[in-house]
Amino acid sequence: MDIALYLLPVTLGDTAIEKVLPSYNKEIILGIKHFIVEDVRSARRFLKKVDSGINIDELTFYPLNKHTSPEDISGYLKPLAEGQAMGVISEAGCPAVADPGADVVAIAQRRNMKVVPLVGPSSIILSVMGSGFNGQSFAFHGYLPIEPSERMKRIKELEQRIYTENQTQLFIETPYRNNKMMEDILKACRPQTKMCIAANITCEGEYIHTKTIKEWKGKLPDLAKIPCIFLIYK
Template sequence: MQSTTGTLYLVPTPLDFGCLPDGTPPAPLTQCLPASTVVVAARLTHWISENAKSTRAFLKRVDAVNGLAAPLQAQAIVELPRQAHKKGDHTPAAEGDSQAKALLAPALLGHDIGLVSEAGMPAIADPGSSIVRAAHALGLPVMPLAGPISLMLALAASGLNGQGFAFVGYVPQEANERAKRLRELEALALKTGQTQILIETPYRNTALLQALLQTLHPHTRLAISCGLMLPQQVTRSALVTDWKSRSLQQGLPLDAPAVFLIGR
């Protein structure tokens, strides 16, 4: 018998959200998302979103390529709880998982639902994990769609170990604690060969880069990908000593989202 429940689709979005200069039109959606993903997004009418405004902007871009199944004003868009934005929702918690199940109620009535973040793949360096857990708990099919994931793009472009790696998120902002954490990550990378991947809020990217150059061993490899899939995207990968001697930080668009990688 055909299931009467809907499917949860993990819908990736372009990496340019909030990164383009005022008045600059975004690139056509077909340049960053495969047609199969756009087709699925176009037929969905129920969404769980990190931010409703960015989701509506995304759906306008979808509509320009493949007409939406329902007008934008008729799309059912609900936002993840504020707590998921502030502290993440990757750690199981009774209250959060209960809220996630409630957001999936339309799927129990047969509606397919799209989970979407502001940029990239939801639930990877973005909220959404609680929704995926809840879908599995409710017996709903979960289907990730193809599209950009900045962490994997940066890893592939770094020349660092892609067979063993860890995403460690953000490091502390306080200088001494940040240096301590960076030394811990470096020691792990050098001992095991496991690439360490970290991120920072764009306005703190410059401070993090300076801390990395001041803290890491000269022969540790550091890679940085800035503005992935944007016109100004740059990836540089070199030993720390080369970063310093060749001033490789010059010209990096550090005001754009960036991914930092440490390894050997």
Template sequence: MSEIGTLYVVATPIGNLGDITLRALETLKQVDAIAAEDTRHTVGLLRHFGISKPLVAVHEHNEQQAAEGLLKRLQAGESIALVTDAGTPAVSDPGAVVVQAVRNAGVKVVPIPGASAVIAALSAAGIVEPGFCFEGFLPASGSQRRKRLDRLKGIPVTLVFYEAPHRIVECVQDLQTVFGGGRLLTIARELTKTFETIHTASLTDTVHWLQADSNQQRGEFVLLIHPAPAEKAEGLDDNTQRVLVRLLQELPLKQAVALATEITGHKKNELYEAALAIKAAS
């Protein structure tokens, strides 16, 4: 009986082909076959690096059926690489159904990490508050999109979305409606590509910026909604406010207040009230 094969989940470049990793290239050269979201797109990537492998189409319309076929091949001893058109499979792209089926069957799954639009955008945005919530693509329908955003607006960390060019203006207008025109947004457009743009402004200004230049409405988008600024409690100086906000991000309320009292010298009751106000604002 042949040894069971391995499924490799391989991240590919999001634009610049130079971002592919050495490990990804080695894996693509060694596997028996490559399961690809769009075989035509993947052929171009493989040709660029002088790789020739049998390809299997795995996209959103055939993923369940394709998963069954891939599992049989893996159980027969083949090694298979799973790729998407750009970035990492199973993250806002097809692949999760395949990975789940393979793992449920006890077949080994090995991630081969690489370029990430989310991490690239966050690294260049200069958002100092820790933590983020990745939501991927929002609903295409305006009413459903606004409902989804309304459920997310209380989350106190950076919110990360993907968006398509034909919906970008409408999406940012909905962000403005739900989060308010003063909330900061960083748009990361066409990351790693020729016309890469990283732009930060209020939501109101961003709507005008997009409408004023149709070129800025083209390409692939990562949207970063900055966390809402904490409301300053009355009676606290700026430094004390910053200390308290930072401690509340890392510690439970009572521990944060106790430590802030020791650091700043303010009265515990005063800081406790301020902490409650900050929590409520978040």
């Protein structure tokens, strides 16, 4: 195995590893002792899920989240510089996509270190695939503003882009606010605009449905506390 920074995708929920990750990923993981992780506890759980025989106490974890200082991040790649492979693990899905892992990847690239992204589930890509919307041009915006008037304004701006740029627009919400988000989309968007709701992707109870705003009215699912991604298009 090459000395590199491996970007290790994680399951999006309680899905069985073999359903969404190639066996090659396990081979790579078993050869790594240093992991840069968004959350240490969930990373440990994931590694045990990959192989229950992994000795977690032999591994070193470097937390990478919004509280990690740039100085700390810069020092995390020392084992890689010394000839040891390292892995990056997100809380869910693919590291460095809508994820703080991008910061350490940028440093590795600047230092001409080898970066190897491995195959695994991405809710962004899977939701675009399942929506029937434009997969040639799309934009992911993360979280929209919480303040009601700012949020409505933002939804209208994104809707305008689907008509002027022919671009699919994606965004997410904290799971307990999903139902409010859906109501706001129905209020802000034109009746003919289409919305795809993609929830529990790759997990039990997966829900991916596309309808016009007019068709969704009075028929919204209850998605409180369920991981979800919203897409709008014309």
